[in-house]
Amino acid sequence: MIANQFLWTIFERSRGRLLVCGLMVFAGCAAPSDIDRIPVSGMVTVDGQPLDHGTIQFFPQGDTKGPMSGGRIANGRYQLDAITGPPPGQHLVRIAGKRKTGRMVQVPPDEYAPQGSVVEEMVDAVPERYNAKSELIHDVVAPSTELNFELKSK
Structure with a gap:
């Protein structure tokens, strides 16, 4: 139970960073303009x-x-x-x-x-x-x- 709370806390603190990283990866995969x-x-x-x-x-x-x-x-x-x-x-x-x-x-x-x-x-x-x-x-x-x-x- 404590391990789950610890992992959830890390996820909550990092979700903004994860979103930005995901968007950067998605943008990097786009076709040339x-x-x-x-x-x-x-x-x-x-x-x-x-x-x-x-x-x-x-x-x-x-x-x-x-x-x-x-x-x-x-x-x-x-x-x-x-x-x-x-x-x-x-x-x-x-x-x-x-x-x-x-x-x-x-x-x-x-x-x-x-x-x-x-x-x-x-x-x-x-x-x-x-x-x-x-x-x-x-x-x-x-x-x-x-x-x-x-x-x-x-």
């Missing part, structure tokens, strides 16, 4: 400093057809190739990221972090006006595009 995609890359800064860690997403707008695309930002740089890049046209761009505060904080114990574990605190580095409430609109044109984003925290 007939949609043209444009390679894009660039630099993302906040108040003149490169964004350490984050994500960038391109959402087609208006008459632009095709799927959203996106990728990771590391050390202020992002790069999407001709397979993962956005289709040509107008896009809403959302940028999210975290930064370290230098403060160490205790995390709640779970299967990955034993009781008393501490990690460096991370806080949002990008204001909502560039992510959840983004109004950044950019045109993506062939053959390739460098799009740099100089964001302001205030």
Whole structure:
């Protein structure tokens, strides 16, 4: 009985991760798309400093057809190739990221972090006006595009 409760607890804590993994596997098995995609890359800064860690997403707008695309930002740089890049046209761009505060904080114990574990605190580095409430609109044109984003925290 205790073993069943333990397994159920692990499943309950991991079901979101399992769903994401399943969707990634399903998406990876899809047939190649007939949609043209444009390679894009660039630099993302906040108040003149490169964004350490984050994500960038391109959402087609208006008459632009095709799927959203996106990728990771590391050390202020992002790069999407001709397979993962956005289709040509107008896009809403959302940028999210975290930064370290230098403060160490205790995390709640779970299967990955034993009781008393501490990690460096991370806080949002990008204001909502560039992510959840983004109004950044950019045109993506062939053959390739460098799009740099100089964001302001205030």
